[in-house]
Amino acid sequence: MGAMTAVTLNVNGERFSRELDNRTTLLDLLREHAHLSGVKKGCDHGQCGACTVLLDGRRVNSCLLLAVAMDGTEITTIEGLSDGTTLHPLQRAFVDHDAFQCGFCTPGQICSAVGAIAEARAGWPSAVTAHDAPPGPVELTVPEVRERMSGNLCRCGAYVNIVSAVREVAR
Amino acid sequence: MTTTKPLLGAPTARLEAREKVTGTARYATDYPTDRTAYAWPVPATVVRGEITAIDATAALADPAVLAVLSHQNAPRLRETDDPFVTVLQSPRINHRGQYVALAVATSLEAARAAAEAIRVTYRCEPHDVVLTPDHPGLYKPDEVGVGMPADREHGDFDTTYANARVRIDVVYETPALHNHPMEPHSATALWDGDELTVYDSNQDSSGVQQALARLFGLAADKVHVVNEHVGGGFGSKGSARAPVVLAAMAARTVRRPVKLALPRNQLAATIGYRAPTIQRIRVGADAEGHIHALAHELVTQTATVGEFVEFAAVPTRTMYHAPHSRTTHRVTRLDVPAPSWMRAPGECPGMFALESAMDELALACGLDPVELRLRNEPTVEPDTGLPYSSRHLVECLREGARRFGWHDRDARIATSREGRFLIGSGVAASTYPAFVMPSHAEAHAAADGGYEVRVSASDIGTGARTVLAQIAAEALGVPLDSVRVRVGSSDLPPASVAGGSSGTASWGWPVHKACTELRRRLAECGHAVPEQGITVAADIAEELDDREDFARHAFGAQFAEVQVDPVTGETRVRRLLGVFAAGRILNPRTARSQFIGGMTMGLGMALLEGSTMDREFGDYAERDLASYHVPACADVPEIDVHWIDEEDPHLNPMGSKGIGEIGIVGTAAAIANAVHHATGVRLRALPIHPDALLTRLADQLGLA
DSSP: OOOOEEEEEEETTTTEEEEETTTTBBIIIIISSOTTTSSOOSSSSSSTTTTEEEETTTTEGGGBBBBBGTTTEEEEEETTTSSSOOOHHHHHHHHHHHOOOOSHHHHHHHHHHHEEEEEHHTOOOOOOSSSTTOSSSOOOOOHHHHHHHHOOOOOOOOOHHHHHHHHHHHO | OOSEEEETTTOOOOOOOOHHHHTTTTTTTTTTOOEEEEEEEESSSSSEEEEEEEOHHHTTTTEEEEEEETTSSOOOOOOOTTTTTTSOOOSEOOOOOEEEEEESSSSSSHHHHHHHHHHEEEEEOOOOOOOOOOOOOOOHHHHHHHHTTTTTESSOOHHHHHHOEEEEEEEEOOOOOOOSSSSEEEEEEEEEEEEEEEEOSSSOOOHHHHHHHHTTTTGGGEEEEESSSOOTTTTTTTSHHEEEEHHEEEEEHHHHHEEOOOOGGHHHHHHHHBOOOOEEEEEEOOOOOOOEEEEEEEEEEESSSSSOOOTTTTTGGTSSSEEEEEEEEEEEESSOOOOOOSSSTHHHHHHHHHHHHHHHHHHHHOOOHHHHHHOOOSSSSSTTTEEEOOOHHHHHHHHHHHHHTTTGSSTTOOEEEEEEEEEEEEEEEEEEEOOOOOEEEEEEOOTTTTTTEOOOOOOOOSSSHHHHHHHHHHHTSGGGGEEEEEOBTSSSOOOSSOOOTTTHHHHHHHHHHHHHHHHHHHTTTTOOTTOEEEEEEEEEEHHHHTOOOOOEEEEEEEEEEEOOTTTTTTTEEEEEEEEEEBBBBBBBHHHHHHHHHHHHHHHHHHTTTOOOOOOOOBBSSSSSTTTOOOGGGOOOOEEEEEEEOOOOSSSOOBBBBTTTGGTTTHHHHHHHHHHHHHHHHOOBBOOOOOOHHHHOOOOOHOOO
8 A cells, every 4th residue: 555645736627635545546535435526637748638627727638746745736627627517618619619529639629729828828938939038928829829739639630629629719 | 390400400409408417317337236346457467378277265254245156157258359358268368458358246346456466376478469560460351341452552663653753652650549539448247137237338238238138148138238327438348348248247246236437547458449550652753743653552450359450551542543552451460468449440540641642742743732642633433433422521611721721831941930839831631431320210200299319329519419409300390399209229219320520411311201201191191190109211222222323422621720749749730720521511610629629639630649569468558547548638729610612412311421530631730740741850760759759850850
């Protein structure tokens, strides 16, 4: 039996407290202990982005974080994005643009897009932002969205529609 | 009870869209179960030989570990020749990565640690894992694909080729390619006495039900396979794979529900892959580009257990008029993982070779590559002599050329530049058969005025449940929202695999038939539906038997524009455009997504994807998504998709051809042809990586 540690965090606005195996990742905490199965495990190695959630408002690969290190944090998963039955604008846009097929990468794509839009608004440059761009919000052009969303793989090949969906919301 | 706008052909949004964007769509390991145990498989670390000892002492020392299964103690399965499901039955090792043990524990962490603590000792034997064009083990298989002959010969190829004015004799190679659906192969298994329920990630709930019933010696109605949502498959979930069998074995042993999701880096060795191919193409033509002799000879590999032949010479039997032709398949058994279906098996690598050779022929004849294809259009299918139910390749090529601006390009090789980039464009044709398979369906009218359609179809992201609802509502003459579609369970009327681009035809046909009959019955009784409702069952066995002989295929044309950086050797696709003729498009929204998705995977095949066999260690070196590169968002340009309005009365009541696979057919050739146009370098082995291109570019541009 692995060593256990008590962890308390806030998940989708609710307090979640549990004694957990120290080896547990944030992803496995969410899926197996908090029963938030919208978070997906595609690779468990930070290579595919399917497990993307928001950690204190920033996007992270939840498979790369140990749950014991998450004490006191605020986590938002795909389940926490919609307001009751009202979809988050990105969820709506993904439906409208048919930005998915099998849907397995979708929760991660949407959480990642929430993070990406916030990063651009906060003026974070990406690899394709012009070096002499003025400080301040970065416009999410097609190349910007493609670059910023490249941490989330989609094997069905819905990228073209994902880019349209993200840009619609970013405008 | 009538609708004003036709439902077939409407861009209806996916019925399950809301579930998928809110995270409530349940995949194989998303179902809540009590007292869940977790399983973690242990792969063999040798290539060939036998297990001599298994020491699970350290693994079992952790009280969280419930069991360690191996061939010594695992439940016995009924014998089968299917290498994917014959797990933990024998000490024999046929390939590296084959499962030799399974750790089962009360937590995922404990199961994983236990799997690592199991010590397996082997007696090793020499192995052979490398495919070569003259491998001594090459043989002619009895058949390829489903019942297709390995070889076909028409006329006198050798003499005609020898006397041809223009001759092309080239060898193309494609590497091993891996399906890598985003959801790894996964299952949750629960036993209730002798009754087995599995939530499994597969493309065929009926088929997996049959397989499990056989393996565990159960009646089929004691096995329930649920695949409500499936995170992609691309062929690799077309039949049962190890996880569902291992989970069922483990659940029976530990008497708890067991979840098993394969670690990503085990997929390359256990779930099938597209086998590497070596393809020699010879074309003999006259100076005007008319093909007189055409040979497509394929060499590929299979495993020592089972046999799967990547039937890449098959599309050459239907593409172009060629009075003297030869198509052959040779395969050798290596100590490698078993290959299997991957999106457009046969057509995808085969059309890379054929459509690249057509580009070479066009250049040799001084002809435009579009014009060359128009000149070799057959009137009947060359191999069978059958008329085509419909064939609009010419229209696709012309429409695509017009939309792409093909005729405005500078056809000269390696002359277009933008800044430091070399710019080029290429074209290739696409084809895929219009299959249909026997399936059953039920349509039910409830007393409250609602309708339910039941068919054990698998919606792996294609939009199947949406298009089936459209078919049902249109046949019933009722609004879409009054029809509930139930798919994704083997408890429903048995239906065929979501494979071979056959789903909509195979499932839609009995749905259409049942709904048409239900509508008639409702009219007959004046819509006085009794309390228990009215149910009509239908199958299409008779209709399939009565079909007239036609060659039924979808066709398409793909155009690519690339830029090549002569400094780094990097190729980037700037534009992709596809025009397809695939019968009636039943849902333009989901259809467009599938075409784009196929072309995106084709882009990956052209520029990124491929794995290399490690001759010493006997496995594929690129086993995860960091080393096996599938296209990412930044790799994919704007993709423009169009289709021809194609009326074909010889298909099915909907008039549809499948669209799931044709998108990946031809993309790689169009891109490779564009790279040649940009640079003058013809790379005949995929993928077109910067290192391969750079070496040749230096020679070509005189930079060496």
